Amino acid sequence: MPVEDRLRQGLEANATSFSPQGESRLRQVHRQRRRHNAALAASLGVAAALLAAVAVQVAPGWSPGSTPPAADDCSPVRGHTAPKEDTMDKRTIAAAVTVAALASACDPAGGTSHNLTGDPERGASSTTVPTLPEHGGWVREVTAKRGRALGVPARTVRRLVGDDGVLPLGFKLHQGTFTIWTNDDDFEATAWDFGNYRFKRGHVLVLTTVSDTCPSCATSLAWHTIGNDVVFDSVDRTRYDALAEWLWQGRWQHQE
Amino acid sequence: MRAAEQREYDWYFRASFGPVSRTVFLMVHDRELAEDITQEALYRMLRHWRTVSGYERPEAWVRRVAIRIAVRELQRRAARTDKERLAQPTAYDDLPDPDIARAVAELAPMQRAAVVLFYWEDRPVHDIAEVLSVSESTVKQHLFRARHRLAMLLGGEVNDHAR
Secondary structure (H helix, E strand, C coil), X not given: CEHHHHHHHHHHHHHHCCCCHHHHHHHHHHHHHHHHHHHHHHHHHHHHHHHHHHHHHHCCCCCCCCCCCCCCCCCCCCCCXXXXXXXXXXXXXXXXXXXXXXXXXXXXXXXXXXXXXXXXXXXXXXXXXXXXXXXXXXXXXXXXXXXXXXXXCHHHHHHHHCCCCEEEEXXXXXXXXXXXXXXXXXXXXXXXXXXXXEEECCCEEEEEECCCCCCCCEEXXXXXXXCCEEEEXXXXXXXXXXXXXXXXXXXXXXXX | CCHHHHHHHHHHHHHHHHHHHHHHHHHHCCHHHHHHHHHHHHHHHHHCHHHHCCXXXXXXXXXXXXXXXXXXXXXXXXXXXXXXXXXXXXXXXXXXXXXXXXXHXXXXXXXXXXXXXXXXXXXXXXXXXXXXXXXXXXXXXXXXXXXXXXXXXXXXXXXXCCC
């Protein structure tokens, strides 16, 4: 075996065997924070529901037995079965989504939301928020070269892109859900990540993952259209991860 | 530091800690030292955050600083006497590929850095030259010599036309 190949294999094996203690501590802190945020969001949800119930009771015309308006539920759909996928790849994508996102899944700002529960009424109340059409989808290709240039770790680029140096991606909004998919090595389209989406004022699209790799992870993307194509950008560039920037940012071509 | 700056710094800390520690570990073969060096680089980022946060890629700055600290540490170690080095043996056998670790440890500090950046991180030569503050031809020379030394130690063939 040429020494270069032996070296690459050996370095990769040795590097992956090293799990920095600091990193696991950071993960622990991150998990604790997420739990704290989730608890806070849940409390806020309960408080909002109580307030809504009180408001309905005081409002004229309310009668016992009628249904009060539901408070917005930001929790992921329970029991939703994720398709079988490569967990490493999903984790990578989910990580991209996670790190890019500091926006809460329960953002109190107004917006047009969609959900996987199949209730078309929920979240569709605000018509002033600009939205993207649900028909068709958008596709783009990202290259290994661009990924490396942005600073995505070489191993991640290799794992995601494979040998041909190009990673085709598809993005679709359908019946209130989003899916991002790619072609596998056998050219089968495979969903990488999926979840609910909603639009916020100021051309912001908030995607909330419900896949089992990163439930409730949310990412916010600024968007604008050029014809039927859509261009995604980071809402806050300084917080944007290289991986998320590589996968999401830029122009997506519309496809019927 | 304001709260927004703190959050931004935290984000870079989280994003950089793991990858940078792994690269440094491949150079120094010491888990604790690798983490210490990474933390030192991140601490320097914190001290100079006003300036570093204005850079296009603050994480690249951290990586560069960590690798330079690692190279200096290796140079200091190389200057130690044999007795001192024997007092602090490196445990290679708990690694999945101890032969590679031993062979890389035989290289000069700059060669180690060049090899790790080239073969592990897949960095192009001009990037490595920038990180190590040397010219591109010096990096190529380091890689050429390292390849030959490693081929000798590992008993493999060298393909000098390889990227």
